[in-house]
Amino acid sequence: MAQMTMIQAITDALRTELKNDENVLVFGEDVGVNGGVFRATEGLQKEFGVDRVFDTPLAESGIGGLAIGLALQGFRPVPEIQFFGFVYEVMDSISGQIARYRFRTGGTFNMPITIRSPFGGGVHTPEMHSDSLEGLMAQQPGLKVVIPSTPYDAKGLLISAIRDNDPVIFLEHLKLYRSFRQEVPEEAYTIPIGKADVKREGKDLSIFAYGLMVHESLKAAEELEKEGYSVEVVDLRTVQPLDIDTIIASVEKTNRAIVVQEAQKQAGIAANVVSEIMERAVLSLEAPVLRVAAPDTIYPFPQAENVWLPNYKDIIETAKKVLTF
Amino acid sequence: MSGKVFDPKGVLQDVESKFEMFQILNENGEVVNPEYEPKLSDEELVELMTRMVYTRVLDQRSISLNRQGRLGFYAPTAGQEASQLASHFALEKDDWILPGYRDVPQIVWHGLPLWKAFLFSRGHFIGNQIPEGVNILPPQIIIGAQYIQAAGVALGIKKRGGKNVAVTYTGDGGSSQGDFYEGINFAGAYKAPAIFFIQNNQYAISTPRDIQTAAKTLAQKGIAAGIPCVQVDGMDPLAVYVATKDARERAVAGEGPTLIETICYRYGPHTMSGDDPTRYRTEDIDNEWAKKDPIVRFRKYLEGKGLWSEEKETEVIERAKEEIKEAIKLADQAPKQTVTDLISIMHEELPFNLKEQYEIYKAKESK
Numbered sequence: 001m002a003q004m005t006m007i008q009a010i011t012d013a014l015r016t017e018l019k020n021d022e023n024v025l026v027f028g029e030d031v032g033v034n035g036g037v038f039r040a041t042e043g044l045q046k047e048f049g050v051d052r053v054f055d056t057p058l059a060e061s062g063i064g065g066l067a068i069g070l071a072l073q074g075f076r077p078v079p080e081i082q083f084f085g086f087v088y089e090v091m092d093s094i095s096g097q098i099a100r101y102r103f104r105t106g107g108t109f110n111m112p113i114t115i116r117s118p119f120g121g122g123v124h125t126p127e128m129h130s131d132s133l134e135g136l137m138a139q140q141p142g143l144k145v146v147i148p149s150t151p152y153d154a155k156g157l158l159i160s161a162i163r164d165n166d167p168v169i170f171l172e173h174l175k176l177y178r179s180f181r182q183e184v185p186e187e188a189y190t191i192p193i194g195k196a197d198v199k200r201e202g203k204d205l206s207i208f209a210y211g212l213m214v215h216e217s218l219k220a221a222e223e224l225e226k227e228g229y230s231v232e233v234v235d236l237r238t239v240q241p242l243d244i245d246t247i248i249a250s251v252e253k254t255n256r257a258i259v260v261q262e263a264q265k266q267a268g269i270a271a272n273v274v275s276e277i278m279e280r281a282v283l284s285l286e287a288p289v290l291r292v293a294a295p296d297t298i299y300p301f302p303q304a305e306n307v308w309l310p311n312y313k314d315i316i317e318t319a320k321k322v323l324t325f
Numbered sequence: 326m327s328g329k330v331f332d333p334k335g336v337l338q339d340v341e342s343k344f345e346m347f348q349i350l351n352e353n354g355e356v357v358n359p360e361y362e363p364k365l366s367d368e369e370l371v372e373l374m375t376r377m378v379y380t381r382v383l384d385q386r387s388i389s390l391n392r393q394g395r396l397g398f399y400a401p402t403a404g405q406e407a408s409q410l411a412s413h414f415a416l417e418k419d420d421w422i423l424p425g426y427r428d429v430p431q432i433v434w435h436g437l438p439l440w441k442a443f444l445f446s447r448g449h450f451i452g453n454q455i456p457e458g459v460n461i462l463p464p465q466i467i468i469g470a471q472y473i474q475a476a477g478v479a480l481g482i483k484k485r486g487g488k489n490v491a492v493t494y495t496g497d498g499g500s501s502q503g504d505f506y507e508g509i510n511f512a513g514a515y516k517a518p519a520i521f522f523i524q525n526n527q528y529a530i531s532t533p534r535d536i537q538t539a540a541k542t543l544a545q546k547g548i549a550a551g552i553p554c555v556q557v558d559g560m561d562p563l564a565v566y567v568a569t570k571d572a573r574e575r576a577v578a579g580e581g582p583t584l585i586e587t588i589c590y591r592y593g594p595h596t597m598s599g600d601d602p603t604r605y606r607t608e609d610i611d612n613e614w615a616k617k618d619p620i621v622r623f624r625k626y627l628e629g630k631g632l633w634s635e636e637k638e639t640e641v642i643e644r645a646k647e648e649i650k651e652a653i654k655l656a657d658q659a660p661k662q663t664v665t666d667l668i669s670i671m672h673e674e675l676p677f678n679l680k681e682q683y684e685i686y687k688a689k690e691s692k
Contacts, residue, residue, distance in 0.1 A: 025484075051484060057514050062473050062507035069477015072421075072462070073485060092504070096467050097474070105463055106454035107670045142671060165673045194676060241676030 004184040007177040009151035010040050010116075013158035014078065016188045018048045024162060025070060026053045028063055028080030037082060038118060038177055060086050064093025067113045068101070076112045078162055084119035084171060085128035085299075087136075098167045099142030113168075114161040120173035120212055120262060121309050124302040130174070131299045132211075132263035137169045138240035138272070144168045144193055145240040149214035151182040153237060156191030164193060173211045196243035198250070202232035205323055206250040208273050209260040210236040213292075213310065217260055220315035229323055239269045247273065248281050255286040256322050260315055265293035287325030292318045344542040346556050346588055349563035352617045354625025356563075363567050371632055373414050373562060375641050377406040377620050380430045382645035383439075384593070387446070391597040395653065397447045400427040401593030404560075407619035408524045408587040409494075410434065411562035415569035416492060419460060421478050423471040423493040426464040427524075427591075431494070435461050439648065440655035450670065451659050460489075469499045472508030472521060479517035479582065490518040490576045498529025500543045509550040509584055518576035520569065521547075521584045524559060526591045531605035547584035559587025560617040563626075590614040663690050 004012065017024045026041055026048075032055040035042035045053040056063050060081055067077040081087055087094070094115065102110045121130040137145045146161055146168055148154035154172070161168035199214060200221055209217040214235045221231035234250050236242065251257050257277060259270040270291045277289050292310050300308045349358045356362050365373070384403045390396040402409065405427070413431040416422070424432050429442050436459035444452030445463065453463040465471040475493035482489055499505055500523045512519040523543045527534050540546060547554025553575070557564045565587055572583035592611065594600035602611075627633035664686040668679050675683065 057507075057510055059503075059507045059510070061504055062476070062511045065470065065473025065504060065507065066477040066480060066511060069474045069479065069491070070481045070484075072474070072478050073481025075481055075484070092467055092470055093473070097470060102672070103667070103670050104450070104453055106450040108453070108455045109462075110673065144676070241678055244677050 001183040001185055003181040004151045005178045005181050006148070006151045006154045006172065007038060007040055009155040009184045010158060010172060011042055011044070012184065012186070013155040013162070014041060014044060015047065017078075017159060017162045018044065018052060020188060021076060023074060023076045024052070024078060025075050026078045026080070027056050027066070029056060029058055029082045031055060031080050036080060038174075040080070040116070040172075060089035061093055064090040064098065067115070068093060068097055068111065071111050071113055072109060076162060078114045078116060081115060081117040083125070083129045084117040084133055085131045087117070087133055094137070094143070094169070095140045099140050102166065103142060110165050111167045112165045114158070114164070114170050115167070116158075116170045116172065118172045118174050118177070120175055121299065121305055122175045122212070124305065125174070127299075127301070130305075132261070134169075134171055134239050135263055135268035138269060142167065143240065144238065145171070146193055146238050147171045147173070147211045148237060149173070149176065149211055149235050151184050153191055153197065153235070155184055156189050157193065157237065159188055160190040160193050163190070168193065171211070175212050176215075191237070194238045194241045194243055196237055196246040197235045198232060198246070199235045200231070200233040202230040202254060204230045204254055204256065205319055206232045206234060206254045206257040207260060207315065207319065208234050208236060208247060208257065210239055210269070211262060213260045213262050216310065216312045217315055219312040220319060223312065223316055224319060229319075231319065236269075236273075242273065242276060244276060244280070247276065251277055251281045252284045255284055256325075257285075257289045258292060258315070258318050258322055259289065260292040260310065262294060262310060264296045265291060266296045268293070287322045290318050290322055340545060340548060341541040344545050344556050346558050347564050347568060348558040348561050349567060350561045350622055350626055352560070352622050354622040354629065356626075361567055363563060363570065365566075367630070367632055370627060370630070373411060373566070374620075374623055374627055374633060376410045376414070376434060377562065377623065378638055378641045379645040380406050380410060381620060382642050383430070383649060386646065386649045388593065388597060390653070396443060398426075399446050399597045400595065401591060401597070402427060402430055404590045404592040404614065404618070405524060405526060406430075407562040407565050407623070408522070408559035408589045411565035412492075412522060412569045412585075412587070415566050415573055417489060419487070419489040420573075421460045421462075421482070421489065421491045423462050423475045423478065423491065424464045425468070425471060425494050425496065425499065426466055427496070428494045429464060432461040432464070435459060437461060438655075439652035443652055443656040444659055447656065449659050449662060450666070469495055469502030469504035469508070471495065472499070472502075473504045473511065475519050475521065476508045476512040476515070476517055479512055479519035480515050483515065483517050488577050490520055490573055492520045492522070494522040494524055496529060497523060497525040497527065497534045497537055497543060498532065499523065500546060501537045506546070506550070509547060509552060509582065512582040513550040513552040516579065516581035518579075519582040520572045520576060521582060523584070523586045524589055525586050526589050528591075528595070528605065530595045530600060533605070542586060544584060544586035550584070552582050552584055554584040554586070556586040556588065559589030560619045560622070562619055562623050590617070665690060
């Protein structure tokens with residue numbers, strides 16, 4: 001098995017599916033010769049040709065519309081939005097069109113589209129490059145929203161997304177692209193969308209997280225263990241639809257929970273997870289379910305990023321409130 | 326010094342001077358541009374006229390059915406028959422049509438059963454279930470969104486090596502949207518086989534054409550995308566047909582997309598949902614445009630050839646009325662929509678939330 005970074009695992013997933021299905025097309029801004037600004041598509045144009053892996057004019061709405069038209073011709077488009085902060089330019093294509101096609105045509109047409117895009121903070125980008133907008137996507141009926149936290153999960157989930165006959169938003173945290181390596185099988189494998197993963201087992205508290213916050217949560221769990229607490233960390237992996245069975249089973253085991261997200265606290269995924277727990281497992285709870293999230297400002301300028309982003313210390317602080325309630 | 330003239334204003338004037346409305350048949354039904362008169366057979370000419378007359382009846386009946394509460398959302402089409410049906414007449418069965426919401430006639434003549442068009446109007450998803458082998462999309466609601474999707478369909482056709490084209494329609498207002506520019510630009514960059522129509526019916530709801538842009542013509546917007554573009558008399562079926570046929574031939578030959586502006590007019594309101602055109606148009610303007618009517622001039626042209634008569638026209642009108650009545654009957658038979666139906670068409674496989682909601686609504690609906 002090869003040791004891969006997350007970005008290598010993503011490239012490997014794209015290569016696997018380009019090989020597996022001739023209808024798969026990879027396109028976007030600078031994804032061709034340049035291999036993408038983060039090199040996610042490195043070498044793919046050379047290997048599969050300009051007909052399958054191609055650059056687009058610089059217009060996100062155009063990329064979304066192109067994906068729709070290609071899907072209508074039986075292709076399986078995998079467009080890249082260069083940074084997810086640019087998604088506002090393509091919101092009609094995503095929410096107004098792609099998410100609704102199966103529905104508005106009563107099942108005549110479907111949209112087997114996977115929109116890949118980097119997001120997430122901590123790498124000192126200019127404005128509009130780091131925002132966590134998964135909540136915006138998750139609120140749109142018709143979309144699935146996937147956020148891997150490890151190279152192994154990234155490959156398996158991306159292959160599942162590309163093979164899915166409905167649209168998937170696949171968000172890749174910038175800070176995780178090259179932060180560590182992991183053994184990743186060279187062959188094709190899938191991880192089901194909508195399935196969470198218990199990244200660490202525990203008995204006293206469940207932490208639900210996704211993306212970079214999975215790693216902050218694991219770090220917090222280690223620290224808490226030194227103080228005698230056994231903490232479970234559940235990586236949601238898919239934030240829409242949620243893996244309700246895994247979430248509820250974990251809460252019923254530990255009787256205490258917190259939910260961690262990098263995004264601002266208002267609305268959002270964490271609030272939804274809390275609501276589901278309240279509706280389904282309130283009698284199992286020994287304490288209120290609390291959230292760790294960023295403050296409700298616009299995503300900050302790079303110099304303020306590190307004070308703004310939630311980290312393991314914030315998680316420990318909130319975890320203790322719940323553990324000692 | 327290169328000696329080149331610095332004259333940005335002159336360049337614009339020069340380009341704009343090239344855009345003159347292309348016409349073959351004038352408003353009196355006379356051929357003013359004989360070298361371009363298409364070689365359509367007598368049967369084809371009669372068929373095109375039949376479709377225009379039929380569609381005028383369909384428009385009148387749709388308006389009255391709407392007023393009786395028997396149809397829902399409806400965007401009137403009278404005045405645009407040449408623009409809509411003569412362009413469609415130049416297409417082939419395997420061409421793809423991406424319509425706006427006023428472009429129901431084209432998709433009906435392309436194969437959408439009329440009763441389904443009525444169900445679309447009534448707001449039933451069965452109206453949007455497109456029969457196998459009919460290459461159309463349901464009418465687009467977001468102005469201009471169909472333009473960029475047409476670029477995608479056209480690129481897909483090119484990748485498949487098809488000899489068909491993607492055809493899309495918007496209005497004068499639509500030509501101001503970002504997706505309009507992205508659509509013609511993407512299709513141009515990929516040399517994709519697309520035909521883009523701007524049906525310039527002079528008003529985007531109430532906003533007149535002049536408020537949309539400083540450009541003298543909407544057709545000239547194609548210049549910036551590097552694609553052929555032309556302005557035609559949209560009340561002249563022959564000019565619209567010839568321009569479309571020409572664009573289609575180039576598209577199929579691998580020469581990429583064309584932008585066609587059809588100068589036309591909608592006689593009725595924007596939609597039947599409360600628009601009052603007297604707030605923004607005068608009767609004089611209406612009367613001026615009525616003189617240019619596409620059916621009137623084509624009737625004269627065909628009568629001159631001995632191909633059309635009052636009896637023939639009455640026959641078409643009666644047939645249209647009869648078929649519309651039958652289509653309404655079929656539309657009336659559509660099953661009542663349920664929430665469980667709506668849940669079932671959301672995904673190939675339902676996620677947990679919809680599965681749960683399906684059961685809840687199934688129980689409610691069985692009461």
